[in-house]
Amino acid sequence: MDLEGRVTELERRLAELVEAAPAAPAVAEADFWALDALKARHPVTEEADGAVLFTGAVRVPTGHRYEWQYGLPAETVLDDDWAAAAASFAALGNPVRLTLLREVLGGLRTAAELAALDGVGTTGQVYHHLRQLTGAGWLHSPERGRYEVPAGRVVPLLVVLTAARPVT
Numbered sequence: 001m002d003l004e005g006r007v008t009e010l011e012r013r014l015a016e017l018v019e020a021a022p023a024a025p026a027v028a029e030a031d032f033w034a035l036d037a038l039k040a041r042h043p044v045t046e047e048a049d050g051a052v053l054f055t056g057a058v059r060v061p062t063g064h065r066y067e068w069q070y071g072l073p074a075e076t077v078l079d080d081d082w083a084a085a086a087a088s089f090a091a092l093g094n095p096v097r098l099t100l101l102r103e104v105l106g107g108l109r110t111a112a113e114l115a116a117l118d119g120v121g122t123t124g125q126v127y128h129h130l131r132q133l134t135g136a137g138w139l140h141s142p143e144r145g146r147y148e149v150p151a152g153r154v155v156p157l158l159v160v161l162t163a164a165r166p167v168t
Helices: 003-020 029-041 074-079 082-092 095-106 111-115 123-135 151-164
Strands: 051-059 065-073 140-143 146-148
Touching (some): 029 051, 051 151, 065 151, 082 095, 123 140
């Protein structure tokens, strides 16, 4: 088959695939129940700037359940010193630290268990990452050498990870 025939055949197959592909699910207005409730409490008007809310009810791999809700008026967020959040974002801005957080949520609790993971570096490097995460409040150490994500940070961590996903 010549090049033109091959391209024609590929175009035909592509058209069949596109036609057979399921349509992306539409988001109906009713799907915005949390947003509707937020707007009812904090409307966006000429006088009011609205608010930002994040919430979640989750079960992590260890079986622990967390429920969390936090919100602020938009004016507060817009007027805050955004640079103050840099340390928190910096702590999350490293793939090894994100791996450590995932593993802690999954049940690994000790520095030794975390240091034994492939790809996280030396024990010294792991301790450095754990200090960064602890200093930013993403981890705490209830006893020496054991780490946990504080209950009040589980849903915020998942929210940040959700927000960082590409918008499709």
